[in-house]
Amino acid sequence: MKMFSNEPVKLKKADRPLILAIDIGTSSTRAVVYDAQGRSVKKLVHQVGYMMQVTPDGGVFADPKFIVDATSQCIDAIMEAMGKDANDIKAVGFDTFWHNMMGIDMRGKPTTPLINWADTRPRIVIDDLRKRIDPEEAHRLTGCVLHPSYLPAKLLWMHKYNKEDFRRTTTWLSIGEYLYHVFFGKVICGISMASGTGLFNQNTCNWDDKMLSVLPVKSGQLGELGDLDTPLRGLKSEYARRWPALAQIPWLPAVGDGASSNVGTGAVKKDQLCIVMGTSGALRVMWEAKDVTIPSELWVYRVDRKRFLMGGALSDGGNLRKWMLSRLAIEGGKKSVDAALNTTKPGAHGLTMLPFWAGERSTGWHQNARGMINGFNLSTTREDILRVTLESLCYRYAAIYEIFKKNQMPVKQILASGGGFVDSGALTQLAADVIGFPITQSGEAEGSARGAAILALESIGAIKNIDMAPVPLGKTYKPHPKDNAIYKNARQRQQRLYDMVAKGIWETNL
Numbered sequence: 001m002k003m004f005s006n007e008p009v010k011l012k013k014a015d016r017p018l019i020l021a022i023d024i025g026t027s028s029t030r031a032v033v034y035d036a037q038g039r040s041v042k043k044l045v046h047q048v049g050y051m052m053q054v055t056p057d058g059g060v061f062a063d064p065k066f067i068v069d070a071t072s073q074c075i076d077a078i079m080e081a082m083g084k085d086a087n088d089i090k091a092v093g094f095d096t097f098w099h100n101m102m103g104i105d106m107r108g109k110p111t112t113p114l115i116n117w118a119d120t121r122p123r124i125v126i127d128d129l130r131k132r133i134d135p136e137e138a139h140r141l142t143g144c145v146l147h148p149s150y151l152p153a154k155l156l157w158m159h160k161y162n163k164e165d166f167r168r169t170t171t172w173l174s175i176g177e178y179l180y181h182v183f184f185g186k187v188i189c190g191i192s193m194a195s196g197t198g199l200f201n202q203n204t205c206n207w208d209d210k211m212l213s214v215l216p217v218k219s220g221q222l223g224e225l226g227d228l229d230t231p232l233r234g235l236k237s238e239y240a241r242r243w244p245a246l247a248q249i250p251w252l253p254a255v256g257d258g259a260s261s262n263v264g265t266g267a268v269k270k271d272q273l274c275i276v277m278g279t280s281g282a283l284r285v286m287w288e289a290k291d292v293t294i295p296s297e298l299w300v301y302r303v304d305r306k307r308f309l310m311g312g313a314l315s316d317g318g319n320l321r322k323w324m325l326s327r328l329a330i331e332g333g334k335k336s337v338d339a340a341l342n343t344t345k346p347g348a349h350g351l352t353m354l355p356f357w358a359g360e361r362s363t364g365w366h367q368n369a370r371g372m373i374n375g376f377n378l379s380t381t382r383e384d385i386l387r388v389t390l391e392s393l394c395y396r397y398a399a400i401y402e403i404f405k406k407n408q409m410p411v412k413q414i415l416a417s418g419g420g421f422v423d424s425g426a427l428t429q430l431a432a433d434v435i436g437f438p439i440t441q442s443g444e445a446e447g448s449a450r451g452a453a454i455l456a457l458e459s460i461g462a463i464k465n466i467d468m469a470p471v472p473l474g475k476t477y478k479p480h481p482k483d484n485a486i487y488k489n490a491r492q493r494q495q496r497l498y499d500m501v502a503k504g505i506w507e508t509n510l
Contacts, residue, residue, distance in 0.1 A: 176254025277420025443472025
């Protein structure tokens with residue numbers, strides 16, 4: 001694994017070919033130009049933000065038109081900034097957040113909002129879903145849990161409670177397929193995006209007949225499957241005139257942002273874990289194989305037909321940190337995180353927290369999970385609450401790490417990615433102390449966009465394999481044994497609270 005500086009390179013000095021990477025997240029879309037070494041090109045980045053709509057009943061969704069407009073604005077800005085040099089762009093790499101869903105009618109018009117993975121409204125159909133198919137069999141086939149974040153629950157919920165929208169829908173797709181429908185007039189679902197739906201068989205690489213047989217949806221209502229070696233070319237005339245340099249070059253089908261994040265961070269081998277805190281959180285490993293045995297407590301998705309991604313995910317991460325900073329009126333933004341961790345002691349606050357403001361995914365996947373803090377007293381400070389928030393998130397990462405260990409994964413390196421870790425040495429140190437393993441910060445703050453570019457470089461033959469792309473690395477944080485012991489006790493308290501609340505409150509819907 002080669003290493004290099006993560007400093008952006010000037011356009012004149014950038015190695016050709018150039019790649020345009022489009023990264024669609026839950027709060028913004030960005031377009032970034034990378035060179036043949038995977039280096040971002042100076043001043044060739046543009047970002048447009050937006051906000052998901054949030055409702056008291058658990059809804060989290062957006063108007064897909066906003067995201068189409070944001071993506072188009074980003075590309076416009078890059079094309080204008082590059083001028084004639086845009087002709088040096090030889091492919092478009094593309095990633096988007098996993099587990100999103102929307103519908104279109106026979107004219108290609110949206111019939112629903114874009115429903116985010118964090119939307120918990122489908123939780124009310126989980127019991128029905130479990131009667132239709134054995135949860136263990138569903139997980140063995142698809143690598144996904146029967147949970148509100150995945151499409152089986154979303155589709156059943158739409159069918160039961162949004163009947164008119166469901167009736168008008170002819171095709172179900174993600175924002176990635178919808179964008180390509182707008183730009184190319186085709187609905188192509190990349191293997192990577194399909195693998196995160198809960199409708200896809202991880203070993204046959206096709207839509208799973210058993211899952212579809214228990215749902216009111218047929219395979220013909222889903223996108224045609226494509227892969228990174230079958231890119232799209234030939235923009236619709238409207239967009240070909242708008243972006244002539246991009247009209248006939250290959251556009252890769254969208255990959256899940258988790259897959260591209262691992263690639264962009266350099267965690268591309270089975271002994272390398274990628275720990276991420278963006279809006280949400282995850283701990284993931286990827287490797288190349290023909291098939292996979294899926295551990296009961298982890299999910300499995302794909303990068304493409306030849307590479308798997310395994311891990312656990314948290315619905316809360318940077319979103320909860322941001323929420324706490326706002327609600328507690330703590331000024332200073334990212335700097336306040338380091339300040340809170342550096343001026344308070346591990347576990348000294350006496351608080352125990354379940355960090356499930358956006359619901360729970362790994363490791364318990366409880367559809368009714370909600371956030372909770374126990375142990376308040378009159379001496380509790382804002383900094384105490386911020387610290388227990390960050391500690392509690394790290395406890396959930398540690399729980400996922402323990403499952404990797406239990407399944408005898410040969411972990412030799414943990415690489416940290418996402419703004420939560422890359423922007424905070426103190427938070428990275430906290431994660432290392434809790435997990436009890438050294439963690440190396442990525443030198444690339446936006447691993448997903450870079451990963452999409454590297455996958456595009458491989459697809460067009462500019463590099464032979466993704467592990468040949470140089471990797472920018474930052475500082476390594478080694479765990480402190482004394483703090484690790486304190487956090488182990490705190491993790492046990494968190495688990496006891498979890499067990500008590502899950503049985504006494506969540507199961508009874510109090």
